Amino acid sequence: MKRIYYDINLAERNSFGVEQLANTLVEFDNVADLREFFEEQRPEEWYVLGAGNNTLFTRDYKGVILTPVADGMTILSEDEESVELRVEAAHEWDALVEWSVERGLWGMENLSAIPSSVGAAPVQNIGAYGAEAKDVITVVEYFDTETLELCRLCNAECGFAYRESIFKHELRGRAIILAVEFKLHKMPRPNLGYGDVVGEVEKRGGATLRNIRDAICAIRQSKLPDPKVLGNAGSFFKNPVVERDVAERLLKLYPDMPHYAVPGDDSVVKLAAGWLIDRAGMKGRRSGAVGVHERQALVLVNHGGATGADVIAFAGEVCRAVADKFGVEIVPEVNIL
Ligand code: EPU
Numbered sequence: 220m221k222r223i224y225y226d227i228n229l230a231e232r233n234s235f236g237v238e239q240l241a242n243t244l245v246e247f248d249n250v251a252d253l254r255e256f257f258e259e260q261r262p263e264e265w266y267v268l269g270a271g272n273n274t275l276f277t278r279d280y281k282g283v284i285l286t287p288v289a290d291g292m293t294i295l296s297e298d299e300e301s302v303e304l305r306v307e308a309a310h311e312w313d314a315l316v317e318w319s320v321e322r323g324l325w326g327m328e329n330l331s332a333i334p335s336s337v338g339a340a341p342v343q344n345i346g347a348y349g350a351e352a353k354d355v356i357t358v359v360e361y362f363d364t365e366t367l368e369l370c371r372l373c374n375a376e377c378g379f380a381y382r383e384s385i386f387k388h389e390l391r392g393r394a395i396i397l398a399v400e401f402k403l404h405k406m407p408r409p410n411l412g413y414g415d416v417v418g419e420v421e422k423r424g425g426a427t428l429r430n431i432r433d434a435i436c437a438i439r440q441s442k443l444p445d446p447k448v449l450g451n452a453g454s455f456f457k458n459p460v461v462e463r464d465v466a467e468r469l470l471k472l473y474p475d476m477p478h479y480a481v482p483g484d485d486s487v488v489k490l491a492a493g494w495l496i497d498r499a500g501m502k503g504r505r506s507g508a509v510g511v512h513e514r515q516a517l518v519l520v521n522h523g524g525a526t527g528a529d530v531i532a533f534a535g536e537v538c539r540a541v542a543d544k545f546g547v548e549i550v551p552e553v554n555i556l
Pocket of ligand 1: 346348414453454455456457477491492494495497502514515516552
């Protein structure tokens with residue numbers, strides 16, 4: 220069953236908390252709702268808004284916002300080693316992680332406390348602490364708005380990469396994700412290689428699923444602002460990937476600059492946008508209602524009353540400061556509408 224709202228304020232539906240209106244917002248349950256809607260309305264402009272954690276509205280939206288509401292979960296198969304499950308798009312990501320930890324299933328624990336819906340997770344291949352959604356996704360099921368068919372892509376067909384997938388490229392403006400299938404493991408496979416994770420896990424008594432989840436939640440809580448308290452969309456910028464000679468030139472000037480190998484491509488190096496912004500002197504900087512978060516320079520925050528346009532203008536200042544100091548371009552990770 221679908222529900223349709225007109226001239227709806229989106230403030231409660233985006234984690235930045237910016238006030239913009241949408242002409243039409245459709246909440247849908249299933250493929251039949253979508254098929255009926257696209258057959259009858261043939262909307263020219265539409266956008267899928269899940270929990271709204273990675274979208275910045277800079278204007279009133281003239282098209283149709285589509286929001287999934289089905290959040291069921293089904294176990295598809297189980298053997299001695301693993302469990303496969305299908306989860307509908309509106310299911311809260313962290314509720315799923317908690318479910319997996321509670322049942323002793325490995326694979327999602329490093330992705331604890333990421334604000335997201337399950338349906339949004341594959342789009343930007345959410346990731347944190349050395350893990351990415353692609354490590355546990357087996358299939359993505361979506362409605363194709365051109366053929367009006369239900370389609371399935373296996374993991375290898377999804378074009379997953381760092382904060383990337385086919386849903387941001389070839390299938391952008393065409394696919395509406397309805398459900399995601401995952402494979403989780405019963406044998407322990409702790410992944411503690413990233414930053415301060417191992418120390419935080421040891422402090423809690425070792426690498427159990429629960430300790431890893433608690434450690435990750437604590438690290439995130441100490442660095443990242445809670446969107447319910449301070450509007451934000453997590454990392455506003457992507458970590459930039461630069462040519463190796465650019466990284467080497469910068470490392471001569473800044474030997475402590477964090478840098479990471481890019482698997483499968485030796486010619487480029489990934490830098491830490493948070494460090495670049497911090498060292499460009501922008502951490503904690505504020506312009507009106509928008510600012511760089513005090514504890515994590517990657518995050519832009521709405522101190523209250525910022526418009527999307529204010530955020531974009533300030534993001535431009537941050538990019539310019541980084542470009543002026545380091546000659547490196549950083550780009551938003553957030554979807555800007
Ligand atoms: N750094 C600073 N100052 C800062 C922030 C970071 O010097 O203000 C330095 C850190 O000390 C570290 C490096 O920059 O050496 C990287 O920082 P951090 O480990 O905090 O992680 P990140 O690379 O900045 C990424 C993801 C986060 C994810 C963390 C943990 C991106 C764009 N962001 O941040 O994802 O939680 O790793 O794995 O890849 C998100 O996508 O919304 C998000 C929060």
